[in-house]
Every structure is written in structure tokens, then in C-alpha cells.
Amino acid sequence: MAIINATPDSFFSGSRVNQVDTCMEMAAQMLEEGASILDIGGHSTRPDAQEVSAQEEQDRVLPIVEALRKAFPQVCISVDTYRLSVAQAAIQAGADWFNDVGGGQMDEGIFPWVAENQVPYILTHSVGAFSQVHQVPNYQDVVEDVWLDMAKKLQELRALGAKDVILDPGFGFSKSLDQNYQLLAGLNQLMTLGVPVLVGVSRKSMIQKVLGVNSENALNGTSVLHTVALLQGAHILRVHDVKEAHEVLCLVQKLQENGLSNLS
Secondary structure, three states: OEEEEOOOOOOOHHHEOOOHHHHHHHHHHHHHHOOOEEEEEOOOOOOOOOOOOHHHHHHHHHHHHHHHHHHOOOOEEEEEOOOHHHHHHHHHHOOOEEEEOOOOOOOOOHHHHHHHHOOOEEEEOOOOOHHHOOOOOOOOOHHHHHHHHHHHHHHHHHHHOOOOEEEEOOOOOOOOHHHHHHHHHOHHHHHHHOOOEEEOOOOOHHHHHHHOOOHHHOHHHHHHHHHHHHHOOOOEEOEOOHHHHHHHHHHHHHHHHOOOOOOO
């Protein structure tokens, strides 16, 4: 999953686009490098990001979704938002998936709408409102608590009739530095829920803080954590750097073909 941010303030400058033509060029390159999903976001979720209106978010996202759908009719397009109205408009414009950083809790009616319309849905773990998403709650055990929260919400979605659900443990959202690494080390526990798992660690602060680098210099650390995530069973990597992530995937697959099992 390749990240395209229609924002002026996303934490990694290399993912930002503000014109449709620029986005088309970036998307074409990402697809050539191995992306199979394009994730379009119009609202930054970095720490201290300013909230924008739903209308502004739509104004940023919809022209890009429409242009991508026309230019790449077979490509899977995901909209990255926590707002139901933005997701509805993006799906109407041609998006395929709803990538919900709010885990259904930052807006009303998300789960029933997803189920009623059979929209493929990425359920992200986070705690609280948008303004609280970078605060860290008191977990007893972060791996167990995230598993329980996602199991409960997955059960709710299935009871409503939702079928296509992907889990994202929400690295960088509502977790401390160490809790992010505990969650990655215990990622295989999420596999017991029986649905695909997406991992989004690309160039995030959990890498920057350990290595003492900024986002621009966090690619090497990203590749290391992508390797770990794949060995833990991750099904989708959400990435800024498609070529490098695809190379990680190819090498891990070759190792697995030749006898390397997943981490236990």
C-alpha cells in the first residue's frame, strides 16, 4: 500500500502532493515499483497536526480519487480518513476501501454504513478523539489490550454483516515508544483473529527516536521493521518508499521459499 498525502503538513515531505498532475506522476511511479494499493489522505495525523474541516478534506481528496480511478481503472484505491462523510464521498468518487484511523470511534455510524454497503474496511487501533490520538492510555498489556479491542470491534462488524475487514494495530497512535515495539514483537497474536493485518511503520517516530534521525533519514530503519513485520505474518505494508519495500518483500519471500519460517 503506497501512501499519497494530499496535505501540506504530513510528517514526511516526500509523500505530499498538492496537484492532481503531480499525484498522477507519483502514482504511476509507485505502481511501476510494485504498489498494488494507493492510499489517499487529506488530513495529517502527525502529532500536533491541525484539524481541517470535512469540506477541505474532501476538496483535497476527491479530485485525486477521481483522476486515479480514470487513469488506473484496475488499481485498488483506499481513502485514509476518520470521517464518515469523507469516506462516503470518496467511495462515490471511485475509491474502493475505507482506511479508518479512528477505528470507528471518531465519527458516528461508521460500522453500520460499512456493513450495509459492504465497503472493505481497515480497522485501526487508536484510543479517543482525533485530538487525543497521540495520548497514551494506561494499558495492562499493550498486545493483549489491542487484541481484545480489535476482537470486540471485529465481532461487532461481523454481527452487522461486514465481510471485508483488515486490521491495523495502529503503530504511532495511542502507544508509547516501547509499546510500539512490544506490539510489533507480538504482532503474530493478531493473526489469530483470522483477518488480514496491515502494518504502517514507514518512517515513523518509533524509528526516528531510536536511531536519532528525522523522517528523511528513516528509510533504513523502516526496511528493518518491514522485514520483522513480514516475518510476523503481516499481509500488507503501508509505505512511503515502494521500491525499497518491494525489495524487502521479495527477499523475505525467497527466504521463506527456502526454509525460513515466520518468527514465533
